[in-house]
Amino acid sequence: MNAATAPIRPATEEAIAEAARLLREGRLVAFPTETVYGLGADATSDAAVARLFAAKGRPRFNPLIVHFADAADIAPHGVMDGRARALAEKFWPGPLTLVLARTPGTGISALVSAGLETIAVRVPAHPVARALIAAAGVPLAAPSANRSGDISPTTAAHVARSLDGAPAMILDAGPTPVGIESTVIDLAGPRAALLRPGGLAREAIEAVTGPLAVPADEEKGDGPARAPGRLGRHYAPHLPLRLEVTELRQGEALLAFGPNLPAGAGRAVKVLNLSPTGDVIEAAANLFAMLHALDASGAKAIAAMKVPEAGLGAAINDRLRRAVRPLPDSEPGD
Numbered sequence: 001m002n003a004a005t006a007p008i009r010p011a012t013e014e015a016i017a018e019a020a021r022l023l024r025e026g027r028l029v030a031f032p033t034e035t036v037y038g039l040g041a042d043a044t045s046d047a048a049v050a051r052l053f054a055a056k057g058r059p060r061f062n063p064l065i066v067h068f069a070d071a072a073d074i075a076p077h078g079v080m081d082g083r084a085r086a087l088a089e090k091f092w093p094g095p096l097t098l099v100l101a102r103t104p105g106t107g108i109s110a111l112v113s114a115g116l117e118t119i120a121v122r123v124p125a126h127p128v129a130r131a132l133i134a135a136a137g138v139p140l141a142a143p144s145a146n147r148s149g150d151i152s153p154t155t156a157a158h159v160a161r162s163l164d165g166a167p168a169m170i171l172d173a174g175p176t177p178v179g180i181e182s183t184v185i186d187l188a189g190p191r192a193a194l195l196r197p198g199g200l201a202r203e204a205i206e207a208v209t210g211p212l213a214v215p216a217d218e219e220k221g222d223g224p225a226r227a228p229g230r231l232g233r234h235y236a237p238h239l240p241l242r243l244e245v246t247e248l249r250q251g252e253a254l255l256a257f258g259p260n261l262p263a264g265a266g267r268a269v270k271v272l273n274l275s276p277t278g279d280v281i282e283a284a285a286n287l288f289a290m291l292h293a294l295d296a297s298g299a300k301a302i303a304a305m306k307v308p309e310a311g312l313g314a315a316i317n318d319r320l321r322r323a324v325r326p327l328p329d330s331e332p333g334d
């Protein structure tokens with residue numbers, strides 16, 4: 001069977017309502033923002049966000065930007081301090097993304113933040129984006145609507161070419177006016193830092209924040225580049241982590257995968273299964289929440305079963321390996 005081709009629909013009121021319905025069902029919808037087209041998913045659904053990573057074909061779980069219709073909707077999810085409020089007041093809606101401390105108990109998927117205690121948020125200026133988010137009634141996680149490694153799409157045709165059948169719908173509102181991604185500013189640390197230059201000039205931001213720090217390993221775009229700024233510090237459990245286990249040791253908690261558990265699983269302090277049926281997309285959806293839960297289980301260590309490298313399995317294994325051994329470039333500071 002041929003992969004279905006995503007329907008491109010002019011962004012009428014009816015099409016936006018239909019797209020919002022698809023999003024609430026956990027499907028993916030590509031939509032215009034003022035910067036580039038985004039591939040949107042319900043940010044509160046682990047499963048929808050996992051599908052997003054699968055569609056992007058990203059080799060890693062880079063954290064995603066969560067899009068809101070209104071700055072007032074952000075408070076339950078991210079900590080808006082004085083700096084954030086000043087930037088929001090001046091530049092939102094617009095091509096600015098703020099990385100904030102996650103509000104405890106937020107219903108946003110842990111996978112959106114790649115397990116980190118931060119969340120990237122933005123209020124886009126495009127009327128179609130805002131209407132869609134409002135109609136969906138949930139914030140939307142949305143990376144640029146291209147497969148990893150392709151350039152960012154500024155027309156609906158670019159999206160169709162790069163992602164083919166992945167979105168259930170592509171909302172078309174013509175070329176995006178800004179044409180490059182939003183500027184990403186990290187406000188989770190004491191000093192504001194520029195993580196990604198973009199559609200809003202650094203000087204305009206510095207007029208509000210004062211001089212921005214620029215992390216040495218800043219990332220441009222979302223290719224297979226190194227992680228930007230504080231991303232050097234990936235989420236890792238506090239407990240020691242053992243990979244590809246075939247036999248449980250005393251006092252361990254088990255991160256299982258698939259129907260066949262390893263020897264000694266019965267004596268595990270706690271068992272959580274990423275996907276009892278062996279589905280890597282389901283496993284990705286559960287990964288960070290389960291690591292956090294096992295980390296808090298009172299076990300001596302976490303034992304993780306092998307996950308196959310196919311599809312999202314590669315990104316899962318990448319993240320598990322990083323959780324074992326910190327990256328050489330994981331320096332503190334902002």
Ligand code: TXA
Nearest residue numbers: 035037038063064065099118119120143144181182222
């Ligand atoms: O203009 C844009 O920002 C577009 C449109 C669709 O809104 N979106 C976009 O998303 O470019 P994406 O996923 O391609 O890029 C997100 C950037 C990446 O550089 C990512 O590392 C950074 O934001 N980011 C997201 N969450 C972060 C976090 N918690 N900490 C640090 N960086 C984060």
Ligand code: MG
Nearest residue numbers: 144152221222
């Ligand atoms: Mg991108």
